[in-house]
Amino acid sequence: MISDFIPYGRQNLDQDDIAAVVKVLNSPLITQGPEIDQFERQVAEYCSARFAVAFSSGTSALHAAMFAAGIQAGDEIITTPITFVATANAAAYMGARPVLADIDPDTYCLDPEKAARCITPQTKAIVPVDYAGYPVDIKAFRSLARKHGLVLIEDAAHALGGIREGRKIGTEADMTMFSFHPVKHITTGEGGMIVTDNPSYDRRLRQFRNHGIVRDEELMQENHGPWYYEMQALGYNFRMTSIQAALGLSQLRKLEGFIAEREKTARVYNEAFADFDMVNIPPVPPEEWRHAYHLYPVLLKPGVSRRAFFNYMRSKNIGVQVHYIPVHFQPYYRQLYSYQPGDFPAAEDFYARELSLPIFPGLSSIDQDYVIKMVKGYQSY
Numbered sequence: 001m002i003s004d005f006i007p008y009g010r011q012n013l014d015q016d017d018i019a020a021v022v023k024v025l026n027s028p029l030i031t032q033g034p035e036i037d038q039f040e041r042q043v044a045e046y047c048s049a050r051f052a053v054a055f056s057s058g059t060s061a062l063h064a065a066m067f068a069a070g071i072q073a074g075d076e077i078i079t080t081p082i083t084f085v086a087t088a089n090a091a092a093y094m095g096a097r098p099v100l101a102d103i104d105p106d107t108y109c110l111d112p113e114k115a116a117r118c119i120t121p122q123t124k125a126i127v128p129v130d131y132a133g134y135p136v137d138i139k140a141f142r143s144l145a146r147k148h149g150l151v152l153i154e155d156a157a158h159a160l161g162g163i164r165e166g167r168k169i170g171t172e173a174d175m176t177m178f179s180f181h182p183v184k185h186i187t188t189g190e191g192g193m194i195v196t197d198n199p200s201y202d203r204r205l206r207q208f209r210n211h212g213i214v215r216d217e218e219l220m221q222e223n224h225g226p227w228y229y230e231m232q233a234l235g236y237n238f239r240m241t242s243i244q245a246a247l248g249l250s251q252l253r254k255l256e257g258f259i260a261e262r263e264k265t266a267r268v269y270n271e272a273f274a275d276f277d278m279v280n281i282p283p284v285p286p287e288e289w290r291h292a293y294h295l296y297p298v299l300l301k302p303g304v305s306r307r308a309f310f311n312y313m314r315s316k317n318i319g320v321q322v323h324y325i326p327v328h329f330q331p332y333y334r335q336l337y338s339y340q341p342g343d344f345p346a347a348e349d350f351y352a353r354e355l356s357l358p359i360f361p362g363l364s365s366i367d368q369d370y371v372i373k374m375v376k377g378y379q380s381y
Contacts, residue, residue, distance in 0.1 A: 036245040039245040051196050062177050065205070083131070132323070135292075176195050188251070261360075263293060278378065320355050
């Protein structure tokens with residue numbers, strides 16, 4: 001039976017998840033409890049990273065990464081226009097300028113060569129995005145970062161569980177951010193995480209998420225007693241609750257199964273649309289790489305009206321979506337930096353033709369077949 005409405009993505013929760021949350025609700029600590037440390041340790045272990053720091057959202061995690069990297073007013077960071085605005089906003093929160101570079105049309109991710117052309121003496125960090133779950137060419141960005149003394153922050157909000165040359169995403173950048181929004185690979189309701197191998201970044205991330213406060217005796221300027229703490233920077237309350245962490249722990253145990261389902265759905269779509277002359281399927285990464293398939297973005301062939309196709313699919317109760325409106329199209333960034341249409345041709349062509357089809361754990365084969373049938377049915381619509 002076809003669902004009443006098929007969204008492009010949604011959470012997949014079961015009774016184990018509910019029981020984990022209820023257990024915390026019945027415990028003395030529903031925030032700042034042991035579940036947060038456990039969740040951080042298990043995510044770090046999953047990624048083979050030394051440290052993991054949990055946050056209230058992926059956006060707050062990126063904001064904290066900018067702080068940990070020492071980004072400040074007058075600095076620049078380089079990122080892609082094809083991302084959710086949070087990637088650019090995180091730098092703007094610190095008073096820095098997000099500098100955009102065009103995408104590689106073969107991967108839909110930030111183009112390393114175009115990013116290299118944007119480096120100036122004010123550049124302090126590069127923030128590539130694993131768009132849709134496709135792992136970026138991290139070696140190229142690592143080389144750029146080392147050559148110019150930049151911090152490399154990987155926005156892997158779409159890519160938890162992605163693999164690059166046999167290694168899970170999470171250790172090759174200075175800091176890597178994951179998101180736990182309900183449409184992501186696992187959910188904590190809202191939530192995010194930074195993983196890193198750098199103990200200094202780990203310490204600064206923890207300070208920033210807790211009002212800028214430190215309690216370590218070695219870091220404090222004074223010590224009035226065991227109750228004492230010092231606010232040494234202007235931080236925020238970006239802490240994750242124990243309720244969220246408990247849900248994350250339960251979800252994490254199912255992550256590999258969730259990714260396997262996403263991969264299976266992508267294979268079904270790839271086969272169905274391989275020779276279909278109306279859409280281009282997403283790029284497939286090299287061997288020993290794993291696309292995490294947060295999204296399944298198709299590109300409509302030139303001449304196909306995206307608006308008409310979007311409305312048609314929505315009329316069939318299929319929740320297609322567009323990811324994303326380019327950052328430089330947003331009025332805030334247009335007004336601030338005088339961006340104009342035509343500044344990033346590859347990104348703008350991508351935006352004009354992109355549409356995300358439903359992909360998530362629990363999407364039944366019947367619903368997948370229905371999506372395929374409706375896509376192909378547009379030709380005779």
